[in-house]
Amino acid sequence: MDHDILIIGGGIAGASAGAALASLGSVALWEAEDAFGYHATGRSAALFEQSYGLPPVVALNRASRAAHEAGGWLGPRGLMLVGCAGEEATFARDLDAMALHESEVATARRTVPILSDAVTRVAVDADAFDIDTDRMLQSYLATIRAAGEVATRRRVDRIEPVPGGWSVRAGPAEISARQVVLAAGPWTDRIAALAGLDPLGLTPLRRSMARISAPGGHDVSGWPMLLGAGETWYAKSDAGALIVSPAEEDLSEPMDAFADDMTLAEGLDRYQNAVTEPVTRPLATWAGLRTFAPDRCLVIGPAARLGLWWFAGQGGYGFQTAPAASALLADLVAGRSPALDADLVAALDPGRFA
Structure with missing residues (x-):
């Protein structure tokens, strides 16, 4: 295997996932565009408001605050x-x-x-803050680079099972990984279909x-x-x-x-x-x-095929929820008991759409 984990999608979802998973082994991050954070990530309103979203989203916001503060990503706004x-x-x-x-x-x-x-x-x-989105994204990318590799211009066109994991191709580029995280924002359902998964309805x-x-x-x-x-x-x-x-x-x-x-x-x-x-x-x-996602909450957890993981449906909450959402993904991939409440984990599990 070239890497332990491949993340498809280089926005805030994929970057935060890669940084959280970096402690578990070698990580690769693939982005289809010429730059990371090109789409929704680069066009965010960049506000941290804990009470914004449905209850599971608000819970992720609150669980993310300490990491935002420790990263120095928040500034006064209201x-x-x-x-x-x-x-x-x-x-x-x-x-x-x-x-x-x-x-x-x-x-x-x-x-x-x-x-x-x-x-x-x-x-x-008064308890609402600007998010330094570029600083946050670059911090995550630096963590991934230290544990593996990042690459742009990787528009995935094939995902196939191989012994011990998955082979993923983007034009002439090909990589194999034990685990693959689907974090491509609007394109996630389409990429999942390449791996034989049913769409979530994103x-x-x-x-x-x-x-x-x-x-x-x-x-x-x-x-x-x-x-x-x-x-x-x-x-x-x-x-x-x-x-x-x-x-x-x-x-x-x-x-x-x-x-x-x-x-x-x-x-x-x-x-x-x-x-x-x-x-x-x-x-x-x-x-x-x-x-x-159909219920407007994030989708975080295992897909129907072993070694594939959903990390999608961030909606307008990607930056706010990134620290806690990516930590949950890392717990699940590592087989650890999640630090988050069991009811919250269940509310985010992709199995709710089965």
Whole structure:
């Protein structure tokens, strides 16, 4: 065997998996594109908010926090939930689901002075943080390099069983490994089919973003991330400008996603309703694919064929959950009792779709 473990997919899922598995033997990481973190990983909103997601996701967020802090990947940001007139019921649901504390709108305006008169309710969570996503990704890649190899331009086209493991080919490149981890985001079901596995039903959903100039010339660097009630839009400081997203979830094929102009316009209009400063022409636009399992929770565990492992369905939670999710994968591959609660492990097990 060339390696003990091969991970297919070089985003935050694959990179974190490889780093966690590096203590178990020789590891190889294959990425189809020219660079690691090219797709959703490189287009993340980069926020750590513990209460974001369904209960199993929130549990992974909480279990990941210590590793984020130890890695030095977190920086101050905060989150402000914004509700406009007519959104009272939606705002109340978000307030309860995210366990936030409501604040006075007048107080919120002292922090974000562009909030419009349409804003009737706000809630603030100071315990939300920027994630230094590039530093995090590079840290994981360095760990893998020390325990094996990483390679780009490896678009897998064949996976076949061989004695003691699997042979994987990507064009002229071929590798054999005892264990193979399927961590290719939107492409995971397609790659799994090459190994004879049934699809999990992983669904890529497009999310568009626009970068606009700082509204009204304000210094936005200290503003919290703004989240519209019902996650109908969000805005976040970025290098002196503001990223605004319509927060859409439009079904997509696995692809190098691009922003939809009409969807962006609709989202910018929702954002505009909540602020006083007019929206300016975007400086740049882009999109990413957030890939979900049918129940919107991650899928971590053994596949139906020995030596294959699912590590997929990160959705919009890949960076937040990476430390705890990858540690769980390593426990399972090593045959150790997982450090996480048994009910949580079961909620993430791919066997739930059998």
